[in-house]
Amino acid sequence: MNSENKIVQIRNLHKYFGDSHILRGIDLDVEKGQLISIIGRSGCGKTTLLRCLNCLEILDEGTIKIDDIELSRTKDRKEFEKKVSKIRNKVGMPFINSIEENKLDQDFKLKAHKLRTKVGMLFQGLNLFPNYNVLDNIIIAPKIVQGKDVENSKLHAIKLLAKVGMEDFIDRMPNQLSGGQAQRVAIARALAMNPKVMLYDEPTSALDPELVDEVIKVMTDLNKEGMTQIVVTHSMNFAKNASDIVVFMDKGEIIEMAPPEEMFSNPKDSRTRDYLKLLAI
Structure with missing residues (x-):
C-alpha cells in the first residue's frame, strides 16, 4: 500500500477501561476513498475503535494518524515528561517520573481536537437536535464551530441535503422524519464539517428493512465520490456488497482483513470461519 494513499494509519492501539483490556494492539491502514466494514461479535471492540478514531475515547497506548494529524500517547507523553522535567529542574524541584494518566x-x-475535525461520525442514536428543523441541524456546527456565515452555510447545507435526497425536507422537524430520512439528515450534518473520513456505528441497525437501501445508497454514492468511510456493522449483506475491505475483530484484536469476496468465500482464520458459520454465511 502506497503510504501517500493512506488517510488513516493505526499502530499498536491499546485501550483499557479499568482492568478490562478492550483494544489489544490494533494495526490498521485505510486508503483514501476506501469503504471499510468492521464486523465481529458484540463486545469485540468495534465501537471502541471508532470512538478512539474520533477521540471520544483517548487511546492508552499506540498511534493514530488521520490525514496529517498524528496522535501518539507514547510519543506525546514522552514530550510532555521532557517539558515537565525541564521546568521542574529550573525551579529546583525533583522530577517526578509518574505523571497521572488522566493529566494530558x-x-x-x-492534537486530539485537530484530529477530531478530520472525521465525521454517525452514531446509532443519530442525535439530531430535536428543537431545530432539518436545515438548522445542518448549519449549526459550521456556524458555531467553524465560524461560517449563515448564508453560505445554508447554501452548502441545501447542496448536502440534495446529495442525500432530503432537499424537500428542510423545514421538517426531526420528529416528522422516518428513520431512514433522519439517518440521511445525520449523514448530511456530518458532511457539513467537510471531514476527511466518515465513521458509522451500525448505520442501518435501527431501520426497518425497507428503509435500509436508501441509507446504503447514500454511503455507496459517497464511496464513488471518493469519501473514505469506516463502518461498524452487523449487516453481512452490506459488508459483502458495499465494502472495499472487510475487517473481522474478535476480543479486541483484528483477526483478519480482506476484500469481501475473499473474506466471505475463503476466510483464512478459524475464528473468522466460526463467526461466519454462526451467521450461516
Missing part, C-alpha cells in the same frame, strides 16, 4: 498535556489535547 495541552499540546496533546490540541
Whole structure:
C-alpha cells in the first residue's frame, strides 16, 4: 500500500477501561476513498475503535494518524515528561517520573481536537437536535464551530441535503422524519464539517428493512465520490456488497482483513470461519 494513499494509519492501539483490556494492539491502514466494514461479535471492540478514531475515547497506548494529524500517547507523553522535567529542574524541584494518566498535556489535547475535525461520525442514536428543523441541524456546527456565515452555510447545507435526497425536507422537524430520512439528515450534518473520513456505528441497525437501501445508497454514492468511510456493522449483506475491505475483530484484536469476496468465500482464520458459520454465511 502506497503510504501517500493512506488517510488513516493505526499502530499498536491499546485501550483499557479499568482492568478490562478492550483494544489489544490494533494495526490498521485505510486508503483514501476506501469503504471499510468492521464486523465481529458484540463486545469485540468495534465501537471502541471508532470512538478512539474520533477521540471520544483517548487511546492508552499506540498511534493514530488521520490525514496529517498524528496522535501518539507514547510519543506525546514522552514530550510532555521532557517539558515537565525541564521546568521542574529550573525551579529546583525533583522530577517526578509518574505523571497521572488522566493529566494530558495541552499540546496533546490540541492534537486530539485537530484530529477530531478530520472525521465525521454517525452514531446509532443519530442525535439530531430535536428543537431545530432539518436545515438548522445542518448549519449549526459550521456556524458555531467553524465560524461560517449563515448564508453560505445554508447554501452548502441545501447542496448536502440534495446529495442525500432530503432537499424537500428542510423545514421538517426531526420528529416528522422516518428513520431512514433522519439517518440521511445525520449523514448530511456530518458532511457539513467537510471531514476527511466518515465513521458509522451500525448505520442501518435501527431501520426497518425497507428503509435500509436508501441509507446504503447514500454511503455507496459517497464511496464513488471518493469519501473514505469506516463502518461498524452487523449487516453481512452490506459488508459483502458495499465494502472495499472487510475487517473481522474478535476480543479486541483484528483477526483478519480482506476484500469481501475473499473474506466471505475463503476466510483464512478459524475464528473468522466460526463467526461466519454462526451467521450461516
